[in-house]
Amino acid sequence: MKMVLKIPKRLNRSLGVDLLLFVLLGGVACFMALPLVFTISNAFKPIDEIFTFPPKLFVRNPTFKNFTDLVGIFSDSWVPFSRYVFNTFFIAIVGTAGHVILASAAAYPLAKLRFPGKKLMFNIVVLSLMFTVYVTQVPNYMMISYLGLINTYWAILLPAFGMTLGLYLMKQFMEQIPDALLEAGKIDGASEYRIYWQIVMPIVRPAWLTLIIFSLQNLWTNGSVTSHKYIYSEQLKTVDYVFGQIQNGGLVRTGPVAAVTLLMMIVPITVFIVTQSSIIQTMSTSGLKE
């Protein structure tokens, strides 16, 4: 009797190449993770460990001193630190919520209704994915200044509402909603607005989460280039602006800077961890058809 020993072999794979590729993958994963690990460990290093030769990747005697120093630094500033934190959260939350609602409202007709001008509008959206905000920054400044929005939250919020990537992803995701579902709503006498809000919106929840992460990525530290131009009141500035200020404090501030960096990166990464599977689900419809 011959026992057939059959390991379920995966198609078209050889062990040698498998190993080689995964060593490569491991190497790159380390390269990607190293700066992040370094950031985390630096935040907990006492000052003498930050400046040792040779520098150590991992912290020996972890301390919270960098975080407590932060409090000291901020107690000197005349705008309370909590205001910067509030601004950061306010811009991120309002900007993201507005973007998700407006973009999905616009995506629904583009995906599911038929009307004149639909194709043209979508083509413009796709075209605008192909260049970045920098191309329009000069006229944008003029627009914002003519609208009288300089030095208000709106200078940052309004352009964020109109991010193109979100509309594009939302529209592509909505296309897979079965028409029968919408027809059923229509037969029940619901208006298009109700269909959008009560039928479509709950279904596209994975897409919201995706829009949230991209919008957050845009807004969370967007302060860096744009807000410097649009916002000059200290009270309206965000944490990452202060972050730059602390950094200008030089070497002594290396510890607190590491602490702020860590605090700033926790939020987007946590959001991503929570929403990862929804995002992958949304991205599967992201393809650009010819």
Add this chain to the structure above:
Amino acid sequence: MKQQIAERPVITGANVPGRGAPGRMLRRRAARVWTEMKKNRHAYVLMAPYFIIFCTFTVIPVLLSFILSFSNFNLLEPPKWIGWQNYARLFVQDDIFLIALKNTLLFAAITGPISYIACFMFAWLINELPPKLRALLTLVLYAPSISGNTYLIWTLLFAGDSYGFANSFLMKWGFIMEPIQWLQDSRYVLMILILVQLWLSLGTSFLAFIAGLQNVDRTMYEAGSIDGIRNRWQELWFITLPAMRPQLMFGAVIQIASAFSVAEISIYLIGFPSVDYAAHTIVTHLVDYGTIRFEMGYASAIATVLFTIMLTVNLVTQKLLGKVGE
């Protein structure tokens, strides 16, 4: 038959006497479009808020930028029409722009393809792992691109003194005797910028590729195996890539846009202006004229050049990707 005859007077009734045939056609079409639009007004109402903002901050600015690029404008006086002068100045007189152009093209030519291929390669490798490990690796590889200002940590890794990671490592192993001023030496800055950009580049397209790979029909691989596909590379070229073409196109759009628009990392990592303009890019040049010197016409010309380059590269790439797996 009867119906057709009955309908005819209704259609001709819409004619205004004395108008030519094309005018009549156009009018009728316009009328039809108008009724369609009225019937679908809820579609426009739903789209209005987004598209008003979108037009204000994207469509109109692009057109405005194009028009302004032919003028001399400093925000205070009204724009003065000067024809092609801005463009002539850019390409003939402005040596720094030419440096920026060279840097940007070099930078994009390296980071664009490498990051694009890396996004795909790693998505492809991750795809074969068990779900838990896959989720973890996705997080590790994607994290840099969402962690905001964290890239500033590279200033510590490449610090110019011996406390920098790169320096201490190289000194310990005896490759160099003295610390290298990585971020101040014009020989290294572009290289470091490329490295950091690559570190940041497993972003949106990486996620799109992961998702796309999960959706490739499993049975196609079995069928392919019967049809004589022998190894993973053939499988990749003949089955996986063609099945993912829409994602590949989308990914290309995103990677190209980010490869050409590097500015923030240059400004915050290397400084602005950089040593010998070694890390000067089209966008930093644009920032210089648009937000510091307020030569808006000239800045618009720079923006228009950038826009043209990005659009051209995108359209060529889309054409090339259409040939994948053929």
